Amino acid sequence: MEWIERLNNAINYIEENITADIDYEQVAAIACCSTYHFQRMFAYMADVPLSEYIRRRRMTLAAVDLQGSEEKIIDVALKYGYTSPTAFNRAFKTIHGVAPSRVKEGGVELCAYPPVSFKITIKGVTEMNYRIEQKPAFRIIGTWQPLHKEIEKNFEIVPQMWQKATTDGTIPKLAALMDQQPMGLLGVSVCNDTEDWKYFIAVASTKDTDDSLAEYTVPAATWAIFAGSGTNLSIQDLEQRIVTEWLPTSGYEYGNAPDIEVYINADPQNAQYEVWIPVIKK
Numbered sequence: 001m002e003w004i005e006r007l008n009n010a011i012n013y014i015e016e017n018i019t020a021d022i023d024y025e026q027v028a029a030i031a032c033c034s035t036y037h038f039q040r041m042f043a044y045m046a047d048v049p050l051s052e053y054i055r056r057r058r059m060t061l062a063a064v065d066l067q068g069s070e071e072k073i074i075d076v077a078l079k080y081g082y083t084s085p086t087a088f089n090r091a092f093k094t095i096h097g098v099a100p101s102r103v104k105e106g107g108v109e110l111c112a113y114p115p116v117s118f119k120i121t122i123k124g125v126t127e128m129n130y131r132i133e134q135k136p137a138f139r140i141i142g143t144w145q146p147l148h149k150e151i152e153k154n155f156e157i158v159p160q161m162w163q164k165a166t167t168d169g170t171i172p173k174l175a176a177l178m179d180q181q182p183m184g185l186l187g188v189s190v191c192n193d194t195e196d197w198k199y200f201i202a203v204a205s206t207k208d209t210d211d212s213l214a215e216y217t218v219p220a221a222t223w224a225i226f227a228g229s230g231t232n233l234s235i236q237d238l239e240q241r242i243v244t245e246w247l248p249t250s251g252y253e254y255g256n257a258p259d260i261e262v263y264i265n266a267d268p269q270n271a272q273y274e275v276w277i278p279v280i281k282k
Contacts (some may be wrong), residue, residue, distance in 0.1 A: 003248055003282070006031045007045075007118045011067045014054060018061065019079050024149065024192060036191030037254040044243040046116050049152040051248055055204065056113040059095040062088075062096055062112045066103040073100045096159055128246055130226045132279070137220045140186060141213045142174055142202025148191070149197065158187070158199055165201050174213075178203035182276065185262035190216065221257035221278045224250070229272045235261060252279035 014022055027050075030037035042050045058080040065076050077088035077100075092100045096110050103110065145161055146152045165171050174185065181204060188200040200216060209215075209274040224246075228238040247253070257278035265272040 003253060004118050008196070011116055011118070018054070018057055019081070020269065021081065022060075028193070033254045034191065034193050034256060035082070035149065036151060036189065038196065040169070040259075041243050041247075041254075043117060043152070044240045051150050051152065053113075054093060056095055057115065059092055060111070062100070063096060063103055063112075064094060066100055067106070069104075073104070076100070095180045097266055128226065128241060128244050130224055130246070132222060134222050135181075135220065136206050137217050138180060139206065140188060140200060140202040140218060141177060141205050141207075141209050141215045142186070142188075142200045143170055144198045144200045144202075144214050144216075145196040147191065151191075153232055153258070154199070161199065161201055162187075170201070174203045175202070177205045177207045177209060179206055180204045182260065182262045182274065183264070184274070185227075185263040187263070188216070188218070189259045191258070192256055218260070219257050221255055222280065223257075223260075223276045224252060224279045226275045226277075227273070228275070229270075231269055231271060235273050235275065236273070242277060244277060247277075251282055253282055254278065256278040 004215050010027045010177070011259065013027055017023075024035045024039070028035040030243065031038050031041075033041070039050050042053070044055060062076050062080050065079070066073065067073055073088070074085055077085055079082075080088070082088035089099055092098075093114075095230075095246050096103070096108075098110075102108050143161070143165060145157055147157065165174075178184075183204070186202045186204065188202055190200065191197045200214070202216070214224035224242075226238060226242055226246075229236060233261065255278035259278070262274040262276060263271060264274065
């Protein structure tokens with residue numbers, strides 16, 4: 001399928017530029033999606049963050065370069081983007097469990113991470129219920145923080161934001177302002193390639209508010225909406241199934257709008273939620 005072919009073309013680009021600085025925006029452009037959505041899809045489908053995959057591939061190739069070679073360790077380090085021998089040594093040991101110098105001596109066990117390749121597999125044992133909705137632009141108000149361009153670095157930022165909002169009175173304040181769909185507490189990832197990335201804890205509202213809260217207009221879009229329940233962590237399982245099971249065969253691909261998590265009941269142990277992903281027809 002064309003969608004899978006584009007993902008594999010993106011991997012080919014990474015392989016062809018593995019000794020250079022990998023341009024995440026170019027990788028995503030090859031896959032015809034935003035940088036954020038490509039990283040998200042990759043992590044769910046490959047079960048490893050994109051930055052970690054690139055590091056594993058570089059250290060795999062670095063080990064090959066060092067075996068039975070007269071090439072200096074510092075030259076191999078520079079080849080794969082490490083100006084500091086200490087940083088290269090640390091990265092190499094993390095992957096292989098031994099220092100680069102041991103490899104040159106021979107007789108050590110190493111790890112190899114081959115290039116990934118995507119293909120369609122048949123899953124779908126458990127049904128997935130969804131609806132497609134077209135929605136005009138709507139305003140959200142809430143608190144926000146900037147996000148890193150490497151999405152795995154945000155896994156600490158977002159939970160800390162929710163913990164703070166829960167303890168400092170932000171959640172009830174937002175709940176009192178909610179007056180339009182989607183009804184619920186919103187986690188909104190604004191991560192397109194034309195503005196700074198940020199994450200909002202917010203509600204959809206037309207009401208006036210004070211300067212302690214920020215506002216953002218979610219653009220008009222078509223949304224694929226999936227409902228779920230369970231613990232707050234189970235929403236990640238649903239998001240993974242959307243990307244790995246539904247999206248490849250749905251006839252849709254990611255659109256250029258934020259991802260939205262709607263917490264209808266935000267009880268951490270008995271949550272009810274929806275995942276809204278922007279989509280366009282292929």
